[in-house]
Amino acid sequence: MSVTTELKEKVTQKGNKAIRLSEHIVEIVSDSGEGAQKCGQSFASISAKMGNGVWTVEIIPAEIQPPARTREGASGIRIRIGSEKVTNMGNEANLVVAFNEQVPYGRIDQSAYTEGTIMLIESKWAEEASDSIRESYAEALKDFNERGYEVIEVPMEKECLKLVKNPRKGKNMWVLGMLCEIYSRDIGRAEAQIKQIFRKKSDTIINSNIDLLHAGYKWAKENLDFEYEITPMELDEQLVVMNGNEAVGMGVIASGMEVCSMYPITPATSASHYLADVFESAGGVVHQAEDEIAAVGFAIGSSYSGKTAVTITSGPGIALKTEFLGLAAMAEVPLVIVDVQRGGPSTGLPTKVEQSDLLAILYGQTGDAPKIVMAMATIEECFHFVILARKIADSFRTPVYLLTDANLATGQQPFARPKIQRDWFAPPVDQSPWKEGVTPFNWDPETGLSKRPIPGQSGGIYTLTGLAHDTKGKVSYNPDNNQKTSELRSKKLATFKRTLKPPTINGEESGDLLIVSWGSTLGSIEEAVGLAQKEGLKVSSIHLRFLSPLEPGLKEIFSRFKKVMTIEINYSDKADADGITEDNRRYAQLAWILRARTLVDVDCYSNVMGQPLSPKKVLREIKQRINK
Amino acid sequence: MSVTTELKEKVTQKGNKAIRLSEHIVEIVSDSGEGAQKCGQSFASISAKMGNGVWTVEIIPAEIQPPARTREGASGIRIRIGSEKVTNMGNEANLVVAFNEQVPYGRIDQSAYTEGTIMLIESKWAEEASDSIRESYAEALKDFNERGYEVIEVPMEKECLKLVKNPRKGKNMWVLGMLCEIYSRDIGRAEAQIKQIFRKKSDTIINSNIDLLHAGYKWAKENLDFEYEITPMELDEQLVVMNGNEAVGMGVIASGMEVCSMYPITPATSASHYLADVFESAGGVVHQAEDEIAAVGFAIGSSYSGKTAVTITSGPGIALKTEFLGLAAMAEVPLVIVDVQRGGPSTGLPTKVEQSDLLAILYGQTGDAPKIVMAMATIEECFHFVILARKIADSFRTPVYLLTDANLATGQQPFARPKIQRDWFAPPVDQSPWKEGVTPFNWDPETGLSKRPIPGQSGGIYTLTGLAHDTKGKVSYNPDNNQKTSELRSKKLATFKRTLKPPTINGEESGDLLIVSWGSTLGSIEEAVGLAQKEGLKVSSIHLRFLSPLEPGLKEIFSRFKKVMTIEINYSDKADADGITEDNRRYAQLAWILRARTLVDVDCYSNVMGQPLSPKKVLREIKQRINK
Amino acid sequence: MFGLKPDAALELPENYYVLDDYEKGIARWCDGCGDHAVLASVQKLCREEQLDPVKTVFVSGIGCSSRFPHYMNTYGFHGLHGRAFPVACGIKHRRPDLDVFVITGDGDCCSIGAGAWIHAIRYNVNLTVMLFNNEIYGLTKKQQSPTSRIGTVSNTTPRGSILPPLDPMQVTLGVANASFVAQTADWNPAHMHATIKAAHAHKGFSFVHILQRCPIFQPELVNELTSNRDNICYLKDDNGITVSEDIEKTFKHSAPHDPSDINGARQLAASEEKIYLGLFYQGKNKENYDDYGAHNLGVTVEEKTAMLNAEFDKYGI
Amino acid sequence: MFGLKPDAALELPENYYVLDDYEKGIARWCDGCGDHAVLASVQKLCREEQLDPVKTVFVSGIGCSSRFPHYMNTYGFHGLHGRAFPVACGIKHRRPDLDVFVITGDGDCCSIGAGAWIHAIRYNVNLTVMLFNNEIYGLTKKQQSPTSRIGTVSNTTPRGSILPPLDPMQVTLGVANASFVAQTADWNPAHMHATIKAAHAHKGFSFVHILQRCPIFQPELVNELTSNRDNICYLKDDNGITVSEDIEKTFKHSAPHDPSDINGARQLAASEEKIYLGLFYQGKNKENYDDYGAHNLGVTVEEKTAMLNAEFDKYGI
Numbered sequence A, B: 001m002s003v004t005t006e007l008k009e010k011v012t013q014k015g016n017k018a019i020r021l022s023e024h025i026v027e028i029v030s031d032s033g034e035g036a037q038k039c040g041q042s043f044a045s046i047s048a049k050m051g052n053g054v055w056t057v058e059i060i061p062a063e064i065q066p067p068a069r070t071r072e073g074a075s076g077i078r079i080r081i082g083s084e085k086v087t088n089m090g091n092e093a094n095l096v097v098a099f100n101e102q103v104p105y106g107r108i109d110q111s112a113y114t115e116g117t118i119m120l121i122e123s124k125w126a127e128e129a130s131d132s133i134r135e136s137y138a139e140a141l142k143d144f145n146e147r148g149y150e151v152i153e154v155p156m157e158k159e160c161l162k163l164v165k166n167p168r169k170g171k172n173m174w175v176l177g178m179l180c181e182i183y184s185r186d187i188g189r190a191e192a193q194i195k196q197i198f199r200k201k202s203d204t205i206i207n208s209n210i211d212l213l214h215a216g217y218k219w220a221k222e223n224l225d226f227e228y229e230i231t232p233m234e235l236d237e238q239l240v241v242m243n244g245n246e247a248v249g250m251g252v253i254a255s256g257m258e259v260c261s262m263y264p265i266t267p268a269t270s271a272s273h274y275l276a277d278v279f280e281s282a283g284g285v286v287h288q289a290e291d292e293i294a295a296v297g298f299a300i301g302s303s304y305s306g307k308t309a310v311t312i313t314s315g316p317g318i319a320l321k322t323e324f325l326g327l328a329a330m331a332e333v334p335l336v337i338v339d340v341q342r343g344g345p346s347t348g349l350p351t352k353v354e355q356s357d358l359l360a361i362l363y364g365q366t367g368d369a370p371k372i373v374m375a376m377a378t379i380e381e382c383f384h385f386v387i388l389a390r391k392i393a394d395s396f397r398t399p400v401y402l403l404t405d406a407n408l409a410t411g412q413q414p415f416a417r418p419k420i421q422r423d424w425f426a427p428p429v430d431q432s433p434w435k436e437g438v439t440p441f442n443w444d445p446e447t448g449l450s451k452r453p454i455p456g457q458s459g460g461i462y463t464l465t466g467l468a469h470d471t472k473g474k475v476s477y478n479p480d481n482n483q484k485t486s487e488l489r490s491k492k493l494a495t496f497k498r499t500l501k502p503p504t505i506n507g508e509e510s511g512d513l514l515i516v517s518w519g520s521t522l523g524s525i526e527e528a529v530g531l532a533q534k535e536g537l538k539v540s541s542i543h544l545r546f547l548s549p550l551e552p553g554l555k556e557i558f559s560r561f562k563k564v565m566t567i568e569i570n571y572s573d574k575a576d577a578d579g580i581t582e583d584n585r586r587y588a589q590l591a592w593i594l595r596a597r598t599l600v601d602v603d604c605y606s607n608v609m610g611q612p613l614s615p616k617k618v619l620r621e622i623k624q625r626i627n628k
Numbered sequence C, D: 001m002f003g004l005k006p007d008a009a010l011e012l013p014e015n016y017y018v019l020d021d022y023e024k025g026i027a028r029w030c031d032g033c034g035d036h037a038v039l040a041s042v043q044k045l046c047r048e049e050q051l052d053p054v055k056t057v058f059v060s061g062i063g064c065s066s067r068f069p070h071y072m073n074t075y076g077f078h079g080l081h082g083r084a085f086p087v088a089c090g091i092k093h094r095r096p097d098l099d100v101f102v103i104t105g106d107g108d109c110c111s112i113g114a115g116a117w118i119h120a121i122r123y124n125v126n127l128t129v130m131l132f133n134n135e136i137y138g139l140t141k142k143q144q145s146p147t148s149r150i151g152t153v154s155n156t157t158p159r160g161s162i163l164p165p166l167d168p169m170q171v172t173l174g175v176a177n178a179s180f181v182a183q184t185a186d187w188n189p190a191h192m193h194a195t196i197k198a199a200h201a202h203k204g205f206s207f208v209h210i211l212q213r214c215p216i217f218q219p220e221l222v223n224e225l226t227s228n229r230d231n232i233c234y235l236k237d238d239n240g241i242t243v244s245e246d247i248e249k250t251f252k253h254s255a256p257h258d259p260s261d262i263n264g265a266r267q268l269a270a271s272e273e274k275i276y277l278g279l280f281y282q283g284k285n286k287e288n289y290d291d292y293g294a295h296n297l298g299v300t301v302e303e304k305t306a307m308l309n310a311e312f313d314k315y316g317i
């Protein structure tokens, strides 16, 4: 039960000062249902509260009950903590807590560990009745050692049994205690955290978990001979820490929207869970519709009635909403649509990350259905973009789409506590008389904008229709009218684009390679670009938040770089794959629209491995392109 | 009741030989429900049977019961007949039969008539009890004369009343008789035609209609002092004449598909009406599902069971099918989807033509859902492409999309009578044992192709799923597997593309301007390009049938022209519109993908006027671009 | 709309709405189409109830009947085929001050809209719903509908349809929380009007199944329905739909039925002998989803800000 | 699958299928999940009926229960959420030789799939349908379902759901052409097995509503259902679901019910006192849409060619 000799050399003896690290990546992997995520989230929260930068990624099996002790069953969490702001999941883990010897393989398949990774593994399997389990445990340990991991066997359940009857249930808090000790976390904060997560449970349960926490802490103190410390940041502002779906939920509240109409779908649902919990006290309601079609129809009805609404979903839900989304564009109904992207096509990889709904969002509706599309890059943006989207939806009388993904949805990150502003909130439903002589579609010929009448406004009466219609909202099959009104709806995008600035360039204004990206990959890409720049490579990056209309000035920016490429998490043919030529290569989604927009030969790197990109992978691609 | 003096000078006196014309455009316009379309279709059929080239376009109001005697209510048909093959609707009409004086305005709004257009107008309105009608009639006649039309008042109902009690019902056949006389049509063929269309009616009805036909013929002979003849083509082959939806229906039968699963929607429905009528005798069935989602689900079920099926719909139906179409791509279910495009977005212009579903078809599904997409350019292709699509669907194990539109759907055109080939028909459902050792997704690594097991095949058992899956069809969340299988599905497009040839160029291989087009605009564009070439302009055109994958070699072809532009019937911002720049212009749909594919600055002309393009309009655009 | 209001001669309060106030344009339905009769009845209802046009919303799907909102001088929402219910629920949810009507056809409601329909019944939002059942697809020109009788010859069933028709009454009565379920016929304006009026007075999802004439595509059916008085039976009950004695006499048959008896209602709906006109079922004090929707209206920006700040405290570092 | 078949020791015909022949993989449902019991029962049915695995197809939507096809060694179609019915109808339509089962959950069938469900009942295609009703969304981790009881605490209804539950039996019995409608419970394997067996034997859309345990997200409900024997009543009739006397005795209550009586069936379904297990309704000789689908199978290429040529003649010039 002691640390291997090699490890000993690396770690300070107890009693000495803990090793100072600038960052560490911790993983907890287990069978599903063993509470690893709760443990990791708490650890992340405590770390954030102590002033560390934090990023978490959940490791989620797609099945409700994957078989125990299998690599596909790996469930858990990664927590990257640092003394600076952490923007992504990083590369290989430094320390792993494994509840059995099989689940690490699910992660090894994804190259999550490397030589030197410390692995704290539950030791009870060595004493299991079943021969085959004992054997497989021994075999795995041997293999882990061969792979160069620093394996430490930990009698987790055995220790827990001293306190509770069902150690499988309490183990996670014991592990939390152990981690707190290893990383010199404030045990008082850990206690408070436990009280917070179990706030709906009985005191007995809370106390038993606190006992486990202390036991894990004590065990580590007594049995592990290394200790770390990660210097906190100097905080001059208040921070909050939450995951992307919670941030979206809070953004909905702060936007003043009062209706969230949804149908459950992974990985979007937890945003509505959050809202269902707290929205009512902020004057809002969550409507769980019978399906996604009804969910968006209900939201559109609400918007029409003056209460601009939000609908939150993922790929298959977007597919079902297609027809209504066309109506929203045609009839100019303000509406916020959040797409928490997952792996596709079809049911695909429901719990995994992908950025492959971009084209479907941009072009999914038949006919010409212009719309505004934004993508969040950080959890902080998950909050703020919802507020912005509601405003744009109302002032541009249009559906606004927000693209987030499974990575942001479940990741946790601290960010500046928002200072709530009065003007974030939608004003009350306008019931003042409608201005005489103003038609319900009184488009401004310059901007395409118009104000909409709300039921209850005297003088504003009109019938909304998805048929072609004129300024009075009346059905019109007149050819010129259809041309004209199509132009006006399109014009709103040009108008909106005038409010946008060209993206800021991360790095030099010109160079050998420009990386263009969008969405949750920001952190990894900027980290990798930073590393590359340090190595002297002439690479810069821009990260787009607006996809429709695209941010201005891209062609000009591209012209200053020898090569331009996007890095995305979606499908593209590899340029050098067998049988793939310039004439038939299928490009990553952003790359494709950038090519059309700028006529620049935008290359791309992308994959559909269902994983967030690691900075290492990005760096490798950068180097490859620059050397080509 | 006699021809104006100017007209007299132009037309031959009766008794002299009829004037020989190389072509003429006839329109019949009326209130809805007056049978103008039946009359026109018969006239077209008779003309085609006499060896003329023919093209018809229906004029359809969007309302079931538009108000009578209004311009929005204009219902009717245009028939262009020529001594050569006719490929489009042409420019202004030469002769119009109008059932009242208001409906022509619906067409005048669309610049359908010009100086010299002969207008045969129902004269009864001059004697109407209502002052306002008499006045508006007189006013319109005055206006028509001022516009330079050759107005001839015809006592249609008055003449019909001599034979039938309700002249409003029989008038159309009387007009048919009149037209037969004017255009020297064979009256025997006209009689046969009447027998054919009323074949389900009683003899009394048939005979009464034949009487009306003869009466109209006789009246024209006695009262009109001009007569035309349009030289027939030399026919060395047998022809058939039908509209595009009928051709699609026959194509379905000839493809060997036995299931057409649909939900009614304009302008697609008539294809299923045709099939509902005759399919059963060819061993097929039409399933009218409860909605479009169920329609495509049923078709997919049928395909899965070994009977590759077709589903026929239009824009809003495509929207609803989105999710299932993603499944078909992911699970590699052969399926034929026919989209008879109409005006969009949303409910839009249900009876009007548009080509604006291209992007939605290509990119509508979330995730990466590769597919094969073809567009018919002629009614003949409406027949043949269905057969081809079924074959591709089966051999590439993929959904295949066919894009047609309201113009092809209702237009009539003669084409070479197909010589039915045995191998068009799908083979019977394979129930032989599945080859041992072959997995259900035994992808060929070179081509991405695989054979699929059909329920009933022993040894082929698998569970189809829309989740990520491996070669055994088993659910797999493995990152490499998802990357690999996505690559394989994508590869099928590259494989298919290798079977395609670059498009043939209509005109010189290089020049000042290349027009690129797709779908039903072929005829107008080639006619216009031909005229431009005759005027010495260096313009050529190519017309794409394959949109996904795109036909090969486009970039190379484009490089030989100074300018490249698409002409399409969908929305694009005009390049010179206020506030529109290269950075924000929204391009026509094909132009957009060509830009991305070739990086050539492909320009576009398009509109959403709901009308087929006339050669004149196309010619004007050509000249504008060449002079720019 | 301008000039003297038609019934201005009568002595009426200043703000009294007259029929004219509810009329818009000329209804573009065929001559003899039952939709005209319903429109007239609804406009009359509006006047009788003095509904404020600006507080009234007509929501529909797509179909001949769904053109209805265009002919009402009130707010309207002419949306997507089969999707009127979720839109109407979304409108009413947080706007208890609006009076919301739903107009739907047999294809719109019972075919493509079936899922939304079932759930709308259960939500029991305070809507007045009129299902125009002409047993055919009108707008798309004669295809079978799920309510078409066996043997219906249509463009998709040229040799006659083969499945028994769905009965909208039976289906509605099978759904939890159904609260007002009535049947009437457009060619009996008095009965129809009384039915629509009772529906409007009911709090909850008031479902009025209207047998509707489509003389264009269902001429024989129209003929049979309107001429054969033997089939039709008037449901008589003080708590039901009551018409004047004169009108009552025009019915050849009548039968008693207590509208609180749901089992009886289901039996009436299942009967193959007669078509019963009247109130099949009315349940009081059922759960209304819009009561939930509106339960927390009017939270102020200050309260929202405080709530959010409390949330940030929870998530604070 | 290799080696000696478990019951090979018995003297059985050469091609006799044993349980093993229908099993595939390890079912990934939670311990105590009712789905396991249904799987076992269905595999037993297959063996009893000696269904040819290659002629058998299991079709499902999305949900915990919809994973079912993956655990059957037969053909399977694990499609989209709520869309099993149209797929199954499409499969069976022209393949009368296939034996098609449908597996669906309460969210899959009664919420997103409601429209398809209603119409599938009416089509009355020869399918054996099992609705796994755990009154909750399992796969997506505890959201209310339309069948959830009032007050159900879930992630979308943290303060309890507010609408009365949809009753799948009532809804089904309200749809035209309903032909076999039964209810059973997964924790009564004998009754469940008899029910599934009768459903499979019925020609037409055989609807089996299975009360299904989800101990993870509905532990109290499971506890109540499985422990309170007072609520449950066995429907006893020779034409109904019959179980052995031993099993019969395990029921505390039983009641007679003639399954041809649809009005009675509807009353049973509407009863708020008891949960009845058994055959509520069976109608014979109802229209089967798949009979129509298969009525003209086997037309030869020659015949098709002749037919097409005749068409070309009609359209010929």
Ligand SMILES: Cc1ncc(C[n+]2csc(CCOP(=O)(O)OP(=O)(O)O)c2C)c(N)n1
Binding pocket: B263, B264, B265, B266, B292, B316, B317, B320, B347, C062, C063, C064, C065, C066, C080, C081, C104, C105, C106, C107, C108, C109, C132, C134, C136, C137, C138, C139, C140, C145
């Ligand atoms: C998604 C979609 N599918 C199909 C249509 C075409 N469509 C319009 S109305 C209609 C049916 C009309 O029948 P019904 O609802 O009975 O109304 P009616 O015209 O008889 O009043 C159909 C199929 C459509 N508009 N949208």
Ligand SMILES: Cc1ncc(C[n+]2csc(CCOP(=O)(O)OP(=O)(O)O)c2C)c(N)n1
Binding pocket: A263, A264, A265, A266, A292, A316, A317, A320, A347, D062, D063, D064, D065, D066, D080, D081, D104, D105, D106, D107, D108, D109, D132, D134, D136, D137, D138, D139, D140, D145
């Ligand atoms: C279009 C679509 N919407 C939502 C989902 C997410 N989803 C999967 S299963 C499910 C509900 C599962 O509940 P139920 O049908 O009762 O099955 P159970 O898991 O309880 O067996 C949902 C909402 C999806 N897969 N597809």
Ligand code: SF4
Binding pocket: B064, B065, C028, C029, C030, C032, C033, C034, C035, C064, C065, C134, C138, C139, C213, C214, C215, C216, C217
């Ligand atoms: S087609 Fe029928 S339903 Fe439609 S307007 Fe005409 S009569 Fe009415």
Ligand code: SF4
Binding pocket: A064, A065, D028, D029, D030, D032, D033, D034, D035, D064, D065, D134, D138, D139, D213, D214, D215, D216, D217
């Ligand atoms: S969550 Fe419930 S329904 Fe799903 S497998 Fe577990 S016990 Fe069964």
Ligand SMILES: [Mg+2]
Binding pocket: C063, C105, C106, C107, C132, C133, C134, C135, C136, C137, C138, C145
């Ligand atoms: Mg109808």
Ligand SMILES: [Mg+2]
Binding pocket: D063, D105, D106, D107, D132, D133, D134, D135, D136, D137, D138, D145
């Ligand atoms: Mg469930």
